[in-house]
Amino acid sequence: MPDNKLKIGIYELTGCAGDALLIIDCEEELVNIFKAANIEAFLMAKSDNNDEVELDVALVEGSVSTEKELEELRKIRKRSKALIAIGICAGLGGMQSYFLDDKDWAKNLKAVYGGVEMIHAKALPSKPIGDFVKVDYFLPGCPIGKEQFLSTFARLLAGNPPELFRFPVCVECKWHENDCLLNKNILCLGPLTAAGCGSVCVNHNLPCVGCWGPSEEANRTAEYKLLLEKGYDPALIKNKMANFSGTSITQFFARLKGETK
Amino acid sequence: MKKITIEHLARLEGNGGVTATIDGNVVTDVKFLVNEGPRLVERLTLGKTPEEDVNLVPRICAICTLSHKYAAIRAMEKALKVNVGPKVKLIRELMHLGEMVESHALHVFYLALPDYVGFPNAIAMASKFPFEVKIALEMKQYGNHIMKTVSGRYIHGENPVIGGFGKFPSRDELVWIKNRAIQFMPFVLKTVKLFAELPYPDVPESETLYACCHPPDKKYGIVGDEIILSNGDIIDVQDYKNLTNEFIVPHSFCKRSQYKGKPYSVGALARVNCLGERFEGEARKMYKKYFNARWTKNPLFNNAAQALELVYAFERIPGVVDEAVKLPDEPLVLYSQKDGKGAGAVEAPRGTLFHAYEVTKGLVSHTDIITPTAQNAEDIERYCYITAQKLLESGQEEKIKDRMDLVIRSFDPCISCSVHTVQVKRAPEEDWKTKIAALKTDVSPVIIGIGSPGHSDDAVGLELARRLRGQGVKEVWIEDEALEKSGAREADERRPLLFLDAVDFGERPGKITIMPLQHAAWNAVLSHRLLPLVTSQISFDQLKNSYILGIQPASLEDGEQISEPVRLAMEQILEQLKN
Ligand code: SF4
């Protein structure tokens, strides 16, 4: 029987499956998710996956790192009205996009696999999906957060675009009434990192390591200046940010540099 | 030729699958493929601080996130000479047990059970087993809850760090965890009964070697500074390479392991085989009641072993909490060491996980990570091969697909192994010609003729070798020479070896089949002459690179004559191998 429920597909490229697993870990809500929409494909949760059907929304986890994945991604894009990158691997490239220079990447690939040519899939330097297809929205996080995922899902059902936090982790940290770690001379990436996790690391007395990727708020220059004023070396900050920012690190710091001039 | 493909399989390392190739009456190849792209984690951690490494490596796999974190922390603490206090050790054990409960509950009830009770998936199974499905979900939630309480998040929590924890769980949180564990016990015991009594088929049965962490104090456990093998060997974790001997196969981005040239298995079944006698309490009673010789050779019993470990975990958790709440929270252990080298091992739910690092001037200068699936890959292939070959021999070809599924899934490579497509394909006739051509493109193979003269078709390998020599083909050996002069070994290690032999596949006489030598070693139908040669004369690297070209004989009776169909086959082979 035809119904007017949204058709949704959830796909995994190169990553750790954390974003897909997080959706499964929504346990109680998972049943309702399956009821409220038609989940046409979700490799981790079901076996009767339909890989032909036209989708209203495709959620894609992971970066592109083989030719096969690129092909798959293009097919998904073609049959989806909207495409959402879930997690920083899909959105920014993730830790595997650390080697920004293709030659550097090739050298490192060789160091791991010797000269052995893989017969099943040609490896590509890992890139975020937005480098190849149009991405309509990006849910950040490593992995994405349950709250943001569920609110995004609910908004989609109502026909609304996702609405994400446009401020850094610091704001959430204040909500949790933590003592600022920078005052204790601990380098915390909270000021530069997108919020959404609930400042969970700082709540555990640990510095934010930037796993939600760079924050896009208007005030980021001031935040960055604050770190510089504290005496932190820009190279050190950049190195730490690079761990989870994937290919976005270059533009992020180029913009910061421009703005701090 | 036929191809059975099981795609989209192993979540642990990404998407994977199994392909089995059948040529007539013989399985010529089985490949466990890991399709996911390379992430180069071992390279991108270089130049990072030890703390950054511990942040990054759990992202290898969301399902074993805490095992990765714990193994990395153990390795780093070894390298940097950090000694943590008793409470840190207990809370780490708790988070590790939480991960095991989560993973085992999901695997036994949601992925394995539907196969045995005849349902396509857990949701469908709920109609007949509503209670099991509900409790299993609660168990999984409980495991998740422990992981979140201790690590800070369901997935990739950052609270466990080198030197301890950012913050300890509160007394109330710990007591809640303890009480909930006690409530689960009656159901957990039923779980063992259910899984130990399932009708596991005999077919994949075959001896293997098991390995796991060797916990101290004669206790059962899931970490250790040594590795124990089911043959009694003990290996220091710092010497883990003596166990894992990694190598690369061209069909997978996940590296492989063999111990002394043999595949070995890790995981719950390995642990129960190596350490089962150490169980205490209810786990011991259950172990005594159910463990038997079939558990030592049938990978399907991994489900039963996981159920036993659930009992262990639920009995151990209250003990851990009782000890932990008596101790004060310990401050982070700070360190000043800037250089060092160390390996750490933990038992991830699906087997032993190694992390090894070298730190130079405060930055990581070497990283080595060996996952359970990498270690199991060889045995997964081998058991799939045995399954396919035995079912084929007993005329149950239609069962191969499902049975291989069962075998792979029992290894619990990861959770999306619940979903995959299986295909059966006929591959082209005369596949051997294509394979030989491919072999010859790199470097020409060393050819070794095997056989015994005076037994009609059994001389075909020798005869072929002689004629190839006559035609001026270099590097052709004849069985005895290869044995005497160690000719095979002296040949360039990188060159493939190609054995020519009469092989009884139960096929039409003259049928030519090529298969990797590695499979031949597992295949009972193959010539027994080959085995001593293989084991005594060939290095492991060569074994991986060698093939047997078999010709189905018409007769092996006494006699000088080679039969007509085999002669024709000989001509074809000569044509293919010359120049
Ligand atoms: S973004 Fe993080 S959680 Fe998601 S796939 Fe990548 S590594 Fe895993």
Ligand code: SF4
């Ligand atoms: S690293 Fe930062 S963004 Fe990631 S969970 Fe911790 S506080 Fe949140």
